[in-house]
Amino acid sequence: MKKILASTVVSVLLVANLGVNRGYAEMQSDSKTTGHVELVENFEFIDPRDPDDPTQPTTPEDDTNLPTGNVGPLSLDVAPKSFDFGEQKMYQTAHTYQGVQAEDSPDQYIQVTDNRDADVYGWVVTVRQENYLTSDGNILEGASIHIPAGEARCNLNPIPTEIDPTLTGESVEIALEEEKIFYPNVERAGKGTSILKWRSSEVALTIPAKQAKQGNYTNTILWTLTADVVY
Structure with a gap:
């Protein structure tokens, strides 16, 4: 009779231990941490980039294209230093x-x-002569400077060294009226840093008939970046 009672007690203790183990397995303890960031407009100066790879800086010896000194969040960072046609007959x-x-x-x-808000998009660069080439009161009326269509690249393109089809570079004849030369051509394109590059050998000056007089002529080319949707 005593042996039977001892066996019964052991069985009860085993059941009780199994119940305690299941309770620990089901317990959970939590805590929470907050995250925070405040985003403000970016007025950082953007250095000139390599026109063949906008993710990289340009070569230091390049003095053909100069920083404009403009700052963002939408900025025209670089433009040609000059269009020089030298001494000509x-x-x-x-x-x-x-x-x-x-x-x-x-x-x-x-x-x-373009470092503006993600849902703010669209811009266009225009170019014009502020005045025709002038020397001591002589003016080359109607003289225009030709720029070819060029190649457009963007640092946000999956392959930034390849031409970006979402950007358009126009072939222009620069006179006194503004001409569109560079802009995104699809919605939400043109973010990041975009570059339009052309061959110097394809830049040309055309002087109309019966305008040429001896002199050392100069003028000013004005580039303008405007927030605009043009497609």
Whole structure:
């Protein structure tokens, strides 16, 4: 009779231990941590980038294209230093001149950075002459500077060294009226840093017939970046 009672007690203790183990397995303890960030507009100066790879800085020896000093969040960062056609012979017929040492000089480019809000998009770069080429009161009326369509790249393109089809570079004849030269062509394109590059050898000056007079002529080219949706 005593042996039976001892066996019964052991069985009860085993059941009780199993119940306690299941209770610990089901217990859970939690805590929470908050995250925080405040985003503000970016007025950082953007350095000139390599026109063949906008993710990389440009070569330090490039003095053909200069920083503009503009800051964001939407900024025109770089523009050509000059269009120099050197010393040329006069013609009284219409005549076109190529840039000085165009084959040996670096490519020219303009650079735009758009760091505005993600849902704010669209911009356009225009270009015009502020005045025709002038020398001591003589004006080359109707003279225009030709820029080819060029190649557009963006640092946000999956392969930034490849031409970006979401950006358009126009071939323009720069006169006194504004001409669109660079802009995104699809919705939400143009974010990050975008570059339009053209060959210096394809930049040309055309002087109309019966305008040429001796002189050392200069003028000013104005580039303008505007927030605008153009597609």
